[in-house]
Structures are given as structure tokens and as C-alpha cells.
Amino acid sequence: LHDPPIRRCAIIVRGQPRGGPPPERQINLSNIRAGAMARRAAQGQPDTKDTPDEPWAFQAREFLRKKLIGKEVCFTVEIKTALGREYGIVYLGRDTTGENIADSLVNEGLATVRREGIRGNNPDQARLCDLEDQSKASKKGLWSEGGGTHTIRDVKYTIENPRNYIDSLHQKPINAIIEHVRDGSVVRALLLPDHYLVTVMLSGVKCPTFKREADGTESTEAFAAEAKFFTESRLLQRDVQIILESCPNQIILGSILHPNGNITELLLKEGFARCVDWSMAVYTQGAEKLRAGERSAKERKVRIWKDYVAPTANLDLKDRQFVAKVMQVVNADAMVVKLNSGELKTIHLSSIRPPRIEGENKDKDKRFRPLYDIPYMFEAREFLRKKLIGKKVNVTVDYIRAATGPGESTPAFSERTCATVTIGGINIAEALISKGLATIIRYRQDDDQRSSHYDELLAAEARAIKNGKGLHSKKEVPIHRVADISGETQKAKQFLPFLQRAGRSEAVVEYVFSGSRLKLYMPKETCLITFLLAGIECPRSSRNMPGGVQVAEPFSDEAMLFTKELVLQREVEVEVESMDKAGNFIGWLHIEGGNLSVALVENALSKVHFTAERSAYYKTLTSAEDACRERKEKIWANYEEKPVEEVVYVTEEKERAANYRAVYVTEICDTLHFYSQDVETGAQLENLMETMRAEIAAQPPVEGSYAPRRGDICLATFADGEWYRARVEKVESPSRVHVFYIDYGNREVVSSTRLAAMPPAFGTRTLPAQATEHAFAYIQVPQDEDVRADVVDCIVRDIQNTQCLMNVEYSGATCPHVTIQFGDTKDDVGLNLVKEGLVMVDVRKEKHLQKIVSEETGGGGLNIWRYGDFRADDAVEFGYRR
Numbered sequence: 001l002h003d004p005p006i007r008r009c010a011i012i013v014r015g016q017p018r019g020g021p022p023p024e025r026q027i028n029l030s031n032i033r034a035g036a037m038a039r040r041a042a043q044g045q046p047d048t049k050d051t052p053d054e055p056w057a058f059q060a061r062e063f064l065r066k067k068l069i070g071k072e073v074c075f076t077v078e079i080k081t082a083l084g085r086e087y088g089i090v091y092l093g094r095d096t097t098g099e100n101i102a103d104s105l106v107n108e109g110l111a112t113v114r115r116e117g118i119r120g121n122n123p124d125q126a127r128l129c130d131l132e133d134q135s136k137a138s139k140k141g142l143w144s145e146g147g148g149t150h151t152i153r154d155v156k157y158t159i160e161n162p163r164n165y166i167d168s169l170h171q172k173p174i175n176a177i178i179e180h181v182r183d184g185s186v187v188r189a190l191l192l193p194d195h196y197l198v199t200v201m202l203s204g205v206k207c208p209t210f211k212r213e214a215d216g217t218e219s220t221e222a223f224a225a226e227a228k229f230f231t232e233s234r235l236l237q238r239d240v241q242i243i244l245e246s247c248p249n250q251i252i253l254g255s256i257l258h259p260n261g262n263i264t265e266l267l268l269k270e271g272f273a274r275c276v277d278w279s280m281a282v283y284t285q286g287a288e289k290l291r292a293g294e295r296s297a298k299e300r301k302v303r304i305w306k307d308y309v310a311p312t313a314n315l316d317l318k319d320r321q322f323v324a325k326v327m328q329v330v331n332a333d334a335m336v337v338k339l340n341s342g343e344l345k346t347i348h349l350s351s352i353r354p355p356r357i358e359g360e361n362k363d364k365d366k367r368f369r370p371l372y373d374i375p376y377m378f379e380a381r382e383f384l385r386k387k388l389i390g391k392k393v394n395v396t397v398d399y400i401r402a403a404t405g406p407g408e409s410t411p412a413f414s415e416r417t418c419a420t421v422t423i424g425g426i427n428i429a430e431a432l433i434s435k436g437l438a439t440i441i442r443y444r445q446d447d448d449q450r451s452s453h454y455d456e457l458l459a460a461e462a463r464a465i466k467n468g469k470g471l472h473s474k475k476e477v478p479i480h481r482v483a484d485i486s487g488e489t490q491k492a493k494q495f496l497p498f499l500q501r502a503g504r505s506e507a508v509v510e511y512v513f514s515g516s517r518l519k520l521y522m523p524k525e526t527c528l529i530t531f532l533l534a535g536i537e538c539p540r541s542s543r544n545m546p547g548g549v550q551v552a553e554p555f556s557d558e559a560m561l562f563t564k565e566l567v568l569q570r571e572v573e574v575e576v577e578s579m580d581k582a583g584n585f586i587g588w589l590h591i592e593g594g595n596l597s598v599a600l601v602e603n604a605l606s607k608v609h610f611t612a613e614r615s616a617y618y619k620t621l622t623s624a625e626d627a628c629r630e631r632k633e634k635i636w637a638n639y640e641e642k643p644v645e646e647v648v649y650v651t652e653e654k655e656r657a658a659n660y661r662a663v664y665v666t667e668i669c670d671t672l673h674f675y676s677q678d679v680e681t682g683a684q685l686e687n688l689m690e691t692m693r694a695e696i697a698a699q700p701p702v703e704g705s706y707a708p709r710r711g712d713i714c715l716a717t718f719a720d721g722e723w724y725r726a727r728v729e730k731v732e733s734p735s736r737v738h739v740f741y742i743d744y745g746n747r748e749v750v751s752s753t754r755l756a757a758m759p760p761a762f763g764t765r766t767l768p769a770q771a772t773e774h775a776f777a778y779i780q781v782p783q784d785e786d787v788r789a790d791v792v793d794c795i796v797r798d799i800q801n802t803q804c805l806m807n808v809e810y811s812g813a814t815c816p817h818v819t820i821q822f823g824d825t826k827d828d829v830g831l832n833l834v835k836e837g838l839v840m841v842d843v844r845k846e847k848h849l850q851k852i853v854s855e856e857t858g859g860g861g862l863n864i865w866r867y868g869d870f871r872a873d874d875a876v877e878f879g880y881r882r
Contacts, residue, residue, distance in 0.1 A: 009034040009060070009111060011068060011090060013075065021229035027075050029102045030087040031125055032111040034060040038155045053155070055148030056141050060110035064101065067092065069237050074098060089124065106131045109141025153195045162247045171284055173241035173257060181236055183209045184227030184272050187256070189242060202264045203245050203253040204280035204290050205273040206445070208304065223303050227272035235263060246282035253279050268293030271303030276445055280455055281462065287455040311399030311449050320397045326388040328568055331370070332380030332438055335388065335421070337395065338565070349429040350398040350418040350451035352438045355380060355471060375477035376470050380437035388423065389569045396420045399449035420452055427453055434460040436470020485583065486519060486530040492583035495527070499576035499585065501711035507574050509567045514541040515559025515600060518567070518589070520574065530584040534577055535612030535621055536597045538605070539635065555635050559605040566599065567591050588617065601625050604633035614813075660805040660821065666771060667745035668796045672781045672788065673815065675745025675771040679803060685743060685770050689724075692762045696723055701756035708737050708755055713764055715756040716741070718748070725762065725769070742769035776830050777809035777817035780842045791838045798822075799829060
């Protein structure tokens with residue numbers, strides 16, 4: 001039933017659909033006329049005006065609508081004009097025994113009889129005249145008093161401020177009548193009770209349409225007519241409820257609710273519509289239902305999806321969904337995962353775009369580092385790294401993006417596997433976007449290669465924009481100034497002492513070059529360094545050399561893979577011991593309580609290097625190496641133990657070098673070590689102290705302004721009230737700071753108020769620390785505390801704060817071992833201690849050193865010899881060890 005022509009009463013009927021929409025047929029009711037409904041003025045014709053309702057016209061239409069819409073009717077055609085217009089009688093039901101619709105209209109006073117064409121012998125016309133007379137007598141409808149002006153509607157064809165109107169409804173359903181269906185997803189609705197006649201587009205979907213070409217002809221998209229009929233047959237002139245959801249660009253979006261279901265979801269499920277992203281975000285009934293309906297139609301390949309091929313159609317189920325371990329985060333949208341088969345695979349997060357710099361191509365700048373120089377790229381990478389590295393994730397492949405060649409403004413891309421990655425039920429892409437650390441890729445409407453959770457990603461981005469997160473923030477972007485000192489020898493030399501003093505430092509492994517060579521990011525120091533594992537000899541990987549490509553050694557790839565899996569992009573601790581001539585730092589790397597050097601040796605992927613002998617890990621390394629060698633694993637597979645041959649070594653006699661120099665002994669330690677200053681540089685130290693103290697007196701430091709840190713070179717006030725150069729060794733609290741006076745060798749615990757920052761002009765670059773640590777050569781240090789205290793007292797009495805002569809005899813583990821002579825008599829201080837029975841001689845293996853060791857006489861029964869010669873079996877009990 002459509003709007004009837006002016007002063008006409010008509011219905012539209014259709015037969016049952018067979019293979020497509022059935023044809024329409026208009027039947028005009030004979031012998032009666034009803035009022036004309038309101039009509040809008042023709043668009044583009046300013047002279048025309050809106051035509052209002054005639055009295056009782058809308059009520060007549062409503063009477064027929066409620067009685068006939070969707071019902072079966074029977075009709076007879078009485079007259080057919082030359083123009084093809086048909087007039088007849090319509091009965092409700094399957095035959096002419098049903099209710100006569102024209103009679104009912106006249107009886108209710110909603111139509112008048114056209115008496116000018118009445119023939120006296122026509123019983124149907126006579127009956128209509130009788131019914132009209134009865135209606136007049138009863139004063140029904142048109143015949144009621146007052147002329148029916150109260151039945152004329154105030155039809156409004158536009159809403160002055162549609163956005164405010166929609167917001168005022170708060171997405172509550174309002175009653176409406178669907179007056180016209182333009183296509184499957186666009187209708188004209190009469191909103192009740194305000195009688196707004198508006199066009200409503202279904203939120204979240206789009207059906208095939210009828211397009212009008214430039215020449216005036218109409219072209220029809222595939223399934224447009226079927227989609228329109230599907231909506232018409234269910235909604236046209238039906239009572240419905242509409243939720244008005246949004247109004248972008250004066251287009252009203254809404255959802256139409258019918259007692260029999262939601263037309264939007266039905267259109268998708270039957271393959272008459274596709275989802276559209278731009279309006280799906282406002283759909284209030286659950287976007288996932290729309291996606292599910294579209295997915296169902298795609299799987300069944302119905303109607304507009306009859307030729308549909310799924311993006312992952314060529315993949316087996318095991319390749320579409322799998323569990324994998326994350327090995328590396330490549331950037332803010334990609335990662336390398338390890339499958340259960342051991343294969344490594346690069347996965348890109350579906351439908352997201354990492355942070356990027358718009359405009360000029362920064363890749364031309366060799367100093368440009370995307371990870372640190374693109375705003376929020378580092379934060380995005382760190383978010384993924386901390387959340388995923390080393391964890392098992394669920395991967396659902398959404399599509400395979402084909403490889404693309406380079407364009408004018410775009411680089412070439414290899415084939416990409418794009419997937420949704422979840423961990424603990426959390427969609428990683430959604431979490432990344434909700435923090436404003438990535439954006440969503442917008443697609444063409446017909447591009448099906450997108451995330452299976454695209455709507456959740458759109459919602460997450462909307463939240464991030466609303467809350468001003470990350471890339472959407474109006475605050476200043478974070479700046480990361482990261483110094484790369486890899487291969488910078490001079491910078492590395494300056495940095496080395498700091499790392500050595502720091503002990504264990506936190507780091508993140510950024511890259512693995514080989515099993516034992518890594519690039520580290522030091523977060524506290526905000527710098528990048530190249531780090532070599534100490535104590536091991538790892539198989540070398542292949543690399544380009546000036547003379548050609550160096551062939552990789554056996555098991556080099558396995559060693560590199562082992563290191564990658566264990567430490568790549570993990571948080572580790574490193575102990576830096578030294579550096580090589582290329583500016584690479586050498587040391588030990590610890591992760592989760594384990595030593596990487598030891599782990600490589602234990603897995604037969606490295607050998608122990610002789611430099612490990614002086615480390616605390618030497619015993620662990622050698623025992624691990626011995627076990628692998630016995631099992632002949634990996635690098636030891638072809639190991640053959642060499643027969644031991646008896647070798648007679650011929651050694652040349654060396655002469656002891658005596659090169660005594662003048663020193664000033666400043667401090668004697670309880671361990672029998674002592675500190676001395678070189679007399680030759682004494683004048684430089686005095687001048688520096690004098691200048692330094694004069695400058696401090698002129699500009700005294702503010703008390704308490706200096707915050708000490710371990711390893712700092714600073715100024716400290718000694719008990720004599722003077723300032724000296726010192727090194728902070730430990731900070732217990734502001735009132736207890738352990739310092740070491742670098743020019744004198746003594747230590748003290750002071751308050752931080754007695755410390756001040758070191759002026760650069762008086763630092764160790766101007767004059768190195770003057771106090772040098774030494775130990776007595778050829779003397780065994782007593783283990784007994786009382787005996788050792790007697791020896792220290794004697795030495796303090798003899799040589800502290802005096803000028804002596806010193807000769808370096810041999811190197812020790814921590815400091816040189818020396819002999820020292822009194823400055824006046826040239827007597828050996830150590831020899832006097834032996835003669836007085838205070839210490840024992842440490843016999844050296846070197847023959848040229850044995851010559852200067854005197855024969856022990858037992859000390860004449862003095863001090864440690866007062867109970868006889870104990871060396872045979874009781875030395876340990878007396879505090880000595882042979």
C-alpha cells in the first residue's frame with residue numbers, strides 16, 4: 001500500500017516471489033475517493049509549495065494500512081483505462097467472500113462515494129450509497145462536526161538541528177512507520193508522534209544500490225532489486241521502532257527494530273549487505289553480531305558473496321591458528337615467533353600501523369634511527385617487548401598480504417603474514433592502540449584483508465583519541481637521546497671506568513651478532529654498546545672481510561640461535577671487565593641468575609678461553625667444558641685427546657732487576673698492604689692542593705648541596721679541616737658515606753655535608769690519583785689477627801709517613817709486590833721483620849727470585865718462634881699456611 005494519488009484510493013499488490021522480486025500491480029478502489037495525503041514541494045522548483053493533508057486523509061490511509069499490509073487479498077478488475085490504470089474491488093482474504101475494503105472505508109466515513117458515475121442497476125454502487133448515508137447519519141469521519149481540521153498533520157520534512165535532536169533521544173527507541181524503501185539499507189520513515197518524515201540509513205551496513213547515470217539512465221548493482229524487496233516485504237508501511245544513533249554530514253544513521261527481528265542483521269546474514277566501517281562504530285546493538293552475520297553469508301557464499309574467497313582459504317587449520325613463543329619484537333607491529341616445529345616465523349599485527357614520521361623521507365639520513373627518533377616508536381616497542389618476549393601467544397592468521405614492488409613514494413614489501421595475537425585473552429593490537437601507540441589502517445570498503453577484530457580496534461582507537469593517549473596526546477612528544485658508542489674507541493675509553501666501578505649494570509639485549517657478540521642498550525646511561533662475552537671462545541659466524549667472505553665455523557649458527565633464544569630483547573645484568581682496541585666492552589652477562597658464558601660452554605657451543613683463569617667463574621667453566629668434552633657433544637664431537645709427552649723444559653736463568661725509586665709511605669693497611677706516593681710527583685700534588693684549597697676558600701661550596709653516588713670522585717674534608725680529593729666507595733645514608741682518599745690511601749666514614757663536587761680543573765685527568773697500593777714481596781701474611789696486628793704496628797712505627805726506597809719484584813693478584821728499604825740505612829724492611837721473628841718467608845718458585853731469599857734461622861726464638869720450630873706440621877694452627 002503506497003501513498004495514493006491525489007483524490008484517489010489505491011493499493012499495491014504483489015504475487016508470491018519466484019526466483020526474484022515479483023512484479024507490482026496497483027489497484028484503484030472503484031466508485032470511491034479518499035482525501036489526499038500531504039506532499040512535499042518538488043525539489044528545485046521554488047514556485048511550488050508543500051501540500052498539507054486533506055481532512056481524514058491520513059486516518060483513511062492508516063485504516064487501510066493496518067487492515068491490509070502484509071495480508072492476502074482477492075480483487076476483481078472492473079475497468080482498465082487506456083493508460084493502463086486499473087479500477088476494481090478488493091476483498092480481504094483469498095476469495096470474494098471476504099471483507100469489501102471500499103465498503104469498510106465508506107462505512108467508517110473515511111471515503112466518499114463518487115455518485116456522478118452511479119448506475120441504477122449496479123448493486124455494489126447502491127450498497128456504497130446506503131453505507132455513505134448511514135455514515136452521514138452517524139456523523140462518522142468526514143461527516144463529523146468541525147470539518148476535520150484536527151485530523152490534519154503538521155508534517156515536517158527536515159529537522160532543524162538533527163544532531164541535537166538525536167542526542168536528545170539518548171538512543172531510546174522511537175515509534176515510526178516506514179513510508180518508502182529507497183534500497184535495501186536506506187528508508188524514508190515517519191517519526192511519531194512528531195510527524196518528522198526523514199531519510200534513515202541503516203548503521204553499519206550497505207546494500208547494493210540503484211545508480212542514476214549522467215545521461216539520466218538508471219543502473220542497478222547486482223542484487224539491488226532483491227535487497228530492496230527483502231526490506232520492503234518486511235518493513236514497508238509496518239509499525240517499527242527506530243534507534244537514531246548518529247548524524248554525520250546530515251545523514252541520519254539508525255537501527256530499525258521489528259518484532260520479528262533486526263533488519264540490519266538479517267540483510268547481512270542473507271548476503272544482501274556488507275559491513276561498512278565508518279558507520280559501524282555507532283551501531284548500538286553489538287557490532288560483533290553484524291560481523292558474525294556477514295561471516296555466515298561469506299562462508300555460505302550467498303548472493304553478493306557468491307564469488308567470495310576467504311583470505312586464508314589456502315591455509316590449513318594448523319597454519320591459521322597456532323601457539324608460538326615470541327622470540328623478538330621487530331618494531332611496533334611485527335614480531336618473530338618460534339613454532340612448535342622450531343621454525344621461526346615473522347608475524348605482523350593485523351590492521352595496525354606503527355608510529356611514523358609523515359613527510360620527508362628520513363631514511364636518507366644515516367644518523368636517523370627509527371626506534372629512537374620516531375615519536376612513540378620506542379614506547380610501542382617496549383610495550384610489546386615487556387609483555388611478549390619469551391611468552392607463548394595464540395596466533396590467528398587473518399590474511400596474507402602479497403608482496404609489493406617499490407612505488408614512487410612507497411618502499412617494496414615482502415609477503416606478510418598478518419594475524420591477531422592474544423595472550424591471556426588480551427588482544428595485543430587492541431591493547432597497543434588503546435594506549436595510543438599505534439593507529440588503525442583504513443581500508444577500501446571491498447577490501448576484506450583486515451583484522452578479524454577490526455571493530456574492537458576501531459573502538460579502542462576512539463577511546464585513545466578521546467582520552468588523548470600517546471600519538472593522540474597534545475603534550476610534547478617524548479625524546480630519546482641515545483648515544484651509540486659501539487666502535488667509538490675514545491668514547492668507550494671514557495665510559496669504561498664508570499662501568500667497571502658500577503659492578504653489575506642493567507641492560508637490554510638489542511641485537512645478537514653471534515653467540516658471544518651482542519649490542520646492549522643501557523637504560524640508566526641511555527647508550528648503546530657492543531658487548532663481548534668474557535672467558536669463552538665461541539665459533540665465529542660468516543662475515544664479509546676485505547679479502548672476501550669469511551666462512552662460518554661449525555656450530556656458529558647454533559650458538560647464535562641459542563644466545564638469541566636466551567637473551568635477545570631480555571633484561572639482563574652485565575659486569576664489564578675491560579675493552580678491546582675496537583671499543584667493544586668485554587665482561588660477563590647474567591640473566592635470571594645464570595651466566596651466559598657458562599650456559600654456552602655447558603651446551604657445548606663454546607670453549608673456555610685462557611683469560612677466564614683469573615675470574616670467579618673459571619672453575620664452573622672448566623668443569624662444564626670437561627663434561628661436554630667427555631660426552632663429545634657438538635664442538636667436541638671430533639675431539640681427540642692428545643697423548644701426554646714428557647717434555648724437559650730448559651729455562652734460562654733470569655737476573656733479578658733492582659730498580660729502586662724514592663717513595664713516601666702514607667698508609668699501612670691491616671692486610672699488610674700499604675699505599676705510597678712517588679716522590680717525583682710530590683711537588684705537583686702540593687701545587688694542585690694549594691690551588692684547589694685557595695679556590696674553595698674563595699668560593700666555598702654550599703653545605704649539603706652535593707648528593708654523593710658510589711664511584712664519584714669528589715672533595716672531602718679530613719679531620720684536620722682541609723679539603724682532599726676522595727672517591728665515594730659506599731653510601732649507607734646521608735650521614736654515613738664511605739670515602740677513600742685517592743692521594744693518601746686512607747679511608748673514612750663521613751657525613752655528606754663534609755663532601756663537595758669536584759671542580760673539573762682538579763680531577764684525575766689533571767693529576768692521576770697519587771696513592772698506589774703495594775704488598776711486601778717474599779713475606780707470608782700471618783692469618784692470626786693478633787700476630788698480624790703486631791706486624792702492622794711494627795711497620796707503622798718504622799716507615800709510615802717516611803721516605804723510603806722501593807723496588808717492584810713481581811706482580812700480584814691485586815697489586816705489585818715490592819721490597820722496601822729504609823731511606824737512611826738502606827736496610828730491607830721485610831728482612832728485618834723476618835729476623836725479628838714476626839713473619840715467615842714466602843719461598844718463590846722462580847730461581848732468580850730464590851737467590852735473594854735468605855736462609856731462615858728460626859729467629860733466635862723471638863716472637864712466633866718462641867715455642868720452637870712449628871713448620872713441620874702445625875703451621876696452620878699458628879696462623880700460617882705453607
